[in-house]
Structure formats: C-alpha cells, structure tokens
Amino acid sequence: MTAAFGLPDPYRDTAFYDDVAVKRGLAWVVDVICITTLSLLLTPLTLFTSILYFPLFYVMVGFVYRTVSIAKWSGTPGMRLMSVELRDASGRRFDLATAALHTLGYTVSWTFFPLQLLSGALMLGTARKQGLSDLVLGSAAINRSALDM
Template sequence: MTQTPDPDSQPEFYTGVPTKRLFAWVVDALFTLIACLVILPFTAFTGIFFFPLMLLIIGFVYRVATLTSGSATFGMRLVGMELRTAGDKRLDAGTAFAHTLGYTVSVAMAPLQLISIALMCTTPRGQGLSDMVLGTVALNRRTEI
C-alpha cells in the first residue's frame, strides 16, 4: 500500500497548501453563491426565504460531485491541489461525502472551524479536522508525464 508523500522528505507536495486552501475556499464559495443566484429565479424567488439552506445544499452537492469526479473542487483545481486518501488514492464517492459532511459540520460550529484552521496551519501535512478523521491530505497536484 502506498502512502501519501512524507512532508519531511518531499516538502514540495505541501508547500503553500494552507494558502492555496484558503484561496480555493473563496473560489468555491463564490461559485456556490453564483449557482444559487442562477437557481433563485427558478424558485419564483421564493428561494430568498430559505437562501441559507439553498447555499448549504448546493454547496454540499457541488463539493461531493467535484471531489468524487477529480478529487478536488474547482477552486482546488484552479490553485493546483487535490485531496488524497491515506493510501494515496483519489477520493471515491463515500470518502468525498464523508469529507464534505465533516467540512459542513466544522463550518457550522465556529470552534471546530477555528481548530481546523489552526491544524491546517500548524501540522506537517496541513490537515484539517475532517482530514485527520478520514486520513485524507491536501497536496499540490502531481504533474502527469
């Protein structure tokens, strides 16, 4: 079984990952907001009354779909990073769902989100809470030859 790259012997896989995660998060949040604004007229604008719920659902579906299809959201792809399992595999649907669920729970509870951010900035692999629970890691994308 292969393992994810070691941050001591292969630091290039982890260089700048916390900053890239922040930028990817902003891009993904904007993408989700724009998608919800596009959908809003199709709800006869009644969606305005449950807009936060719509943001949550659309964001959840977006994250699971993009993580399943390419092991990275569009924001992550833009900055050249991806998520990998402990066995250095791309995320499957179940792992993508679990990672998104963990992310959603941590965003919903400020203390968990603050702990997750602190872990991303201080641990050698830059893992947040969801990553640590699932054994996933965010890496700079490998260049395919």
Template sequence: MATPDPQTQPDFYKDVPLKRFMAWGVDAVLTFLACLVILPFTAFTGLFFFPLLFLVVGFIYRMITIANSSATWGMRLFAIELRTSRGTQLDMGGAFAHTLGYTISWGLAPLQLISMVLMATTERGQGLSDHALGTVMINRRAAHR
C-alpha cells in the same frame, strides 16, 4: 502507495494552506453564483431560505467535484487535490464523508477554528476532517510528476 512524507517530499505540501484558503474563496463565489442561477427556478422563494439553499448547493457541488477528480474547481485552479491515506484519489464515499465533515465544521464554529489552526500548524496542513478521515491536501503538480 501512502501519502507523501512532508520531511522527504516537502514539494507536495508547499503553500497548501494558503492555496486551500484561496480555493475556498473561489468555491464560495461559485456556490453563490449557482444559487443565484437557481433562484428564479424557485419563483424567488429561495430568498426566504437562501442560507439553506447555499448549504445544499455547496454540499452537492463539493461532493460531486471531489468525487470526480479529488478536487473542487477552486482546488483545481490552485493545483491542489485531496488524497486518501493510501495516496489515492477520493471516491464518492470519501467525497461524501469529507464534505460532511467540512459542513459540520462550518456549522460549529469551534470545530472550524480548530480545523483552521490545524491546517496552519501541522506539517501536512490537514484540517479536522482530514485528520478524522486520514486525507491530505497536496500539490497536484508534485503528485503527477
């Protein structure tokens, strides 16, 4: 099974860029809250390296949640999920690669800008990491019909 064709199966991609943005916001808040919970366990020294803590916690959160169900909790809330070019859910290796690409994109502003433009303008709504890995974000309800 391959990824759905946006021309013949547009329901798979309907509103996905907006849902991705909203899911990103939820995931950012969850990561921030997790960092606040972790802070006391660092004797509050985590305040001195909070951006690094946020990066590491966010990386682990994204990788594990994507590996478990091909979606972060934010993605699940908005009923979207990642699929490989074969149409299957991502495994741990795919989740790691996708999260690494996402993290690198955020580290280099031009790459993130390119990724956002691609998500908004391509017919499958793929970001830079998606194009590199052949992954797509689709509506979960359409996938499980």
C-alpha cells in the same frame, strides 16, 4: 511518491505540501464565489421560494457542489485552480462516499465555527497541512504539480 499510509512523507517529499494551507484558503474564496453564483442562478428554478430559506439552500448547493466536484476531480474547482487535490489515506483520489464524508465534516465545521478555527489551525500546524476533516478521514490535500516529480 513515497508514502506512510499511502500519502507522501511530509519531511522527505515537502513539495507535495508546500503552500497547501494558503492555496486551500484561496481555493475556498473561489469556491464561495462559485457557490454563491450557482445559488443565485438556481433560485429562479425554485420559483424564487429559495429566497425564504436561502441560507439552507446555499448550504445544500454548496454540499452538492463540493461533493460532486471532489468525487469527480478530487478537488473543488477552486482547488483545481490552485493546483491542489485531495487524496485518501491510501494516496488515492476520493470516491463519492469519501467526498461526501469530507464535505459533511467541512459543513459541520462551519456550523460549529470553533471547529473551523481548529481546522484552520491544524492546516497551519500539522506536517501534512491537514484540516479537521482530513485528520478524521486520514486524507490530505497535496500539490497537484508535485505529482509530476
């Protein structure tokens, strides 16, 4: 992997970034389904009180789901299904702290929807297909299958 700041060069190593924005969108759909299912399955464990604050409960479940899966696999289950993983500025997999910061950025972006629109536009318009959280952290999502090249 050739690297500027540890990440593959988007002009020389294009296979790392091919279709990443589309794959991240599809991964998001998978993850929303997983988080919704998990939230509904966990609701009885709250003695159904989470029904009273379900949007907040959903955000909390999603935060833990994203943080833990990104820290463990460097991507959510949806990202893994789409063969995409996150790498930090040095090209390494995310640790727990970086995963939590990335998830916090994602959550803030969804809280202030114009930021999420900006993030989506950045994923479509930047060479490394980086969203807003990625740009702030210096990270990028890359094709996992391209790692074998």
